[in-house]
Amino acid sequence: MFFNSLSFALFLPIVFILYWLVFNKNKTTQNTLLIVASYYFYSCWDWRFLFLLVFSTLLDYSSAIMMENSTSDRKRKFWLWLTIGINLGFLGVFKYYDFFAQSFADLLNGFGFQVNPVLLKLILPVGISFYTFHGLSYVIDIYYKRITAERNFVDYSLFVSYFPLLVAGPIERATHLLPQVKVKREFNFEKAKEGVYQILWGLVKKVVIADSCATYANAVFDNYESMNSLSLALGAVYFAFQIYGDFSGYSDIALGTSKLFGIDLLKNFNYPYFSRDIAEFWRRWHISLSSWFRDYLYIPLGGSKGGMMMKVRNTFIIFLVSGFWHGANWTFIVWGLLNAIYFLPLLLQNKNRSNMGEIEMGWNRASVKTLVSILGTFAITCLAWIFFRAKSISEALGYIKRMVTDFHFESQYLNNERYNYELLLLVFVFVGVEWWNRSKVEPLSGKGSWVKVSLALMALLALGVYSDYKEFIYFQF
Numbered sequence: 352m353f354f355n356s357l358s359f360a361l362f363l364p365i366v367f368i369l370y371w372l373v374f375n376k377n378k379t380t381q382n383t384l385l386i387v388a389s390y391y392f393y394s395c396w397d398w399r400f401l402f403l404l405v406f407s408t409l410l411d412y413s414s415a416i417m418m419e420n421s422t423s424d425r426k427r428k429f430w431l432w433l434t435i436g437i438n439l440g441f442l443g444v445f446k447y448y449d450f451f452a453q454s455f456a457d458l459l460n461g462f463g464f465q466v467n468p469v470l471l472k473l474i475l476p477v478g479i480s481f482y483t484f485h486g487l488s489y490v491i492d493i494y495y496k497r498i499t500a501e502r503n504f505v506d507y508s509l510f511v512s513y514f515p516l517l518v519a520g521p522i523e524r525a526t527h528l529l530p531q532v533k534v535k536r537e538f539n540f541e542k543a544k545e546g547v548y549q550i551l552w553g554l555v556k557k558v559v560i561a562d563s564c565a566t567y568a569n570a571v572f573d574n575y576e577s578m579n580s581l582s583l584a585l586g587a588v589y590f591a592f593q594i595y596g597d598f599s600g601y602s603d604i605a606l607g608t609s610k611l612f613g614i615d616l617l618k619n620f621n622y623p624y625f626s627r628d629i630a631e632f633w634r635r636w637h638i639s640l641s642s643w644f645r646d647y648l649y650i651p652l653g654g655s656k657g658g659m660m661m662k663v664r665n666t667f668i669i670f671l672v673s674g675f676w677h678g679a680n681w682t683f684i685v686w687g688l689l690n691a692i693y694f695l696p697l698l699l700q701n702k703n704r705s706n707m708g709e710i711e712m713g714w715n716r717a718s719v720k721t722l723v724s725i726l727g728t729f730a731i732t733c734l735a736w737i738f739f740r741a742k743s744i745s746e747a748l749g750y751i752k753r754m755v756t757d758f759h760f761e762s763q764y765l766n767n768e769r770y771n772y773e774l775l776l777l778v779f780v781f782v783g784v785e786w787w788n789r790s791k792v793e794p795l796s797g798k799g800s801w802v803k804v805s806l807a808l809m810a811l812l813a814l815g816v817y818s819d820y821k822e823f824i825y826f827q828f
Contacts, residue, residue: 352395353822354604355557362392367611371538378535382509385612389514393478396518400476403441408511410437411486415493415500431494438483445473446480450679478518480676484643485511489525491647498525506532513614515605519598519823521619521639528616536613545796546610548804552793553603555807557823558815560781561596563774564589572740575750579759583750585775587733590740592778595624597824598637603793622789624732624782625710627724629693630703632732640676644669659699666698667691677739682747686738693731709790 352358366388374384394401414434421427452468459466489510492498501507509532516523571578571586578586602619609616623635633641652665667688674687697703710725712718734751741747788794795803 352392354601354608355554358395362388363608363611370612375535375538378533379505381536381612382505382532385514386505386509386512389509389512389517392514393512393517396477397474400474403476403479404482404512407438407441407482407486408508410434411490411511412501412504412507415490416502418490418493419500427494431490434490435487438487442479442483444471445475447679449473454681481520481522482511482517484522484640488522488643488647492525498529501525501529503533513609515608516616519601519605520637521602521605521617522643523617523639528614531614539613542610542613545792546607548795548800549603549607549610549793551607551804551807551811552795553600553605553607554811556596556600556603559596559810560777561593561600563777563814564593564596567774568593568740572750575746575753578753578757579761580754580757581759581761583754583757587737587754588778589774591624591729591733591736592781594736594739594824595620596781601823607793618792622785624729625725625786625789626728627706627710627721628697628702628728629690629731630697631706632728633690633694640673644673648672662698663695666694670694681744682738682741685744685747686735689735689738693735 352362366384370381370384374380390401390404393404411434414430418427418430421430449470449472452470456466456468489498493500501510506529510523510525510529513523513528513532568586568590571582572590575583575586599620606616606618617639619637619639621635621638623632626632626635649665649669652668653661654665655662670687670691671684672687674683674685674690677683677686694703697705706724710721712721737750738744738747741750784794791797795807
């Protein structure tokens with residue numbers, strides 16, 4: 352079941368009505384309904400993988416209690432590493448086994464040994480990377496005594512399986528979500544209205560922006576060998592807006608949907624393409640994952656407490672692991688490596704936290720410098736996205752080579768589609784809307800909201816009927 356599907360458009364109102372009119376007696380009935388709805392939501396993808404979700408929930412719930420009841424650090428470490436090992440083991444088998452087996456076989460074949468690896472060819476359970484990280488953050492927080500173990504199994508189950516964030520995040524923390532599910536929620540009309548606006552804006556990002564850009568990005572990447580520099584550059588830009596509209600659109604729908612049930616989720620995007628350097632970009636892009644790696648990998652490795660060499664080492668580790676988290680392909684690892692290289696000059700000059708404040712623009716030299724920084728950051732981000740989108744490293748390198756050597760800038764591919772230059776105009780309008788509303792959660796609220804909502808609905812109706820791309824990109828991670 353996708354957020355942009357008719358089935359979800361029927362599912363959400365039914366759960367909403369039952370939640371507030373039938374199951375609103377206490378927090379236990381509210382949570383029970385949301386768990387049932389979440390399991391149904393997940394089973395619509397493939398009911399056979401519900402056992403993984405249930406097993407992960409039981410494992411982390413039980414291990415946390417055993418850890419808290421342990422009388423020695425040795426026992427606490429045992430339960431911690433047992434839980435981490437089993438969780439990462441499942442993730443490794445389903446997501447990474449074939450990659451490692453094939454890569455090892457290719458390496459041996461390169462030395463003249465003929466090896467035919469046994470590949471499992473398993474279907475990747477949707478959302479496994481996300482709910483695994485939910486559980487890992489919980490048991491790690493229990494180990495370090497940041498929180499106490501949750502004894503109410505219903506409450507903990509909802510923390511893990513809550514359907515708005517189940518398949519593609521944001522990656523929640525027990526410190527943030529559990530306190531909200533442990534109390535009865537009361538209906539708040541203003542919060543619900545904010546949720547509807549955020550859902551609608553998320554659908555605009557997905558259906559109007561991401562799916563429209565996907566038409567071109569997919570065709571350009573699939574036929575890059577016959578494309579000229581202009582088409583290839585546009586293809587990279589269109590993919591940048593495709594993945595942004597797709598993923599941040601999903602996050603907006605998730606956060607907006609959750610507000611309908613009186614629950615706030617962690618913010619996942621903060622207008623990342625307006626970043627002035629790559630460090631700021633990663634504070635604004637997929638915030639829940641970036642902060643997860645910071646808190647549960649970077650800081651335990653020593654963070655920034657050691658010398659510069661330790662900082663560099665830890666930075667490269669989290670970027671490489673982040674790339675590997677996204678998928679079992681060398682392209683993701685190179686994508687992570689590129690971002691680490693982008694980050695390195697800022698780290699060496701202690702400028703990685705220079706751009707912490709809001710962006711201010713005016714008619715002065717400082718604003719010109721800011722604009723150049725934003726465009727430069729966007730350009731190198733698009734370059735890295737080529738590796739993220741390409742099927743292989745050789746394809747990504749071939750794409751970049753043609754883009755920087757085939758200096759032909761006439762309109763080539765765009766003339767063959769159902770709308771061409773209109774898409775460029777659409778992207779510019781979208782950027783303008785986000786720029787003028789960059790201090791808001793979403794652009795539809797505030798003064799003239801009904802006019803903006805009407806325009807958003809018109810755009811959805813006009814372009815949604817042509818949308819060929821229903822699935823969200825991050826479902827595969």
